[in-house]
Amino acid sequence: MRTSLPSSGYTVRQAAWLLGVEPPTLYRAVRLGRLPLVRRRGRFVIPANVLVRLLDEPRSGGTP
Template sequence: MTSAGAGPDRPAPVFYNVAEAADLLRLDQSTLYRHLRSGRFPAVKIGGRYVVPRVVLERLITDVLAVGTCLDIADWAERSGFAGGAA
């Protein structure tokens, strides 16, 4: 997965902030925040700040390609063991 800040000398980060994750997912930040706050999208909350583990995004991509159809994020998170919004 390629991301802002990653390059030949810098590996992809282990965690993405909301702005970075929303950009990678091509979502508005407010949309991602809604899913994070409701627990429908896996993340880690540290104080009042959310971060999304890179592994969550990588697994989402792998699973959607394997299924070949649209995934509901809340159902996927529960089936993948990411239920409750914590990775």
């Protein structure tokens, strides 16, 4: 089954779940300017294209 990302974006809580991190980690990244948060349809969301880029990046640390 193929799923697609919503074009409007993800809430911080949804994005944190997808990335496997806690929401405060993403809020910190937003506050530091490392992650964009935009207002779409009256809600603050992380754009889907940003999330795709983050999911495509290899994780740092761990075993190669």
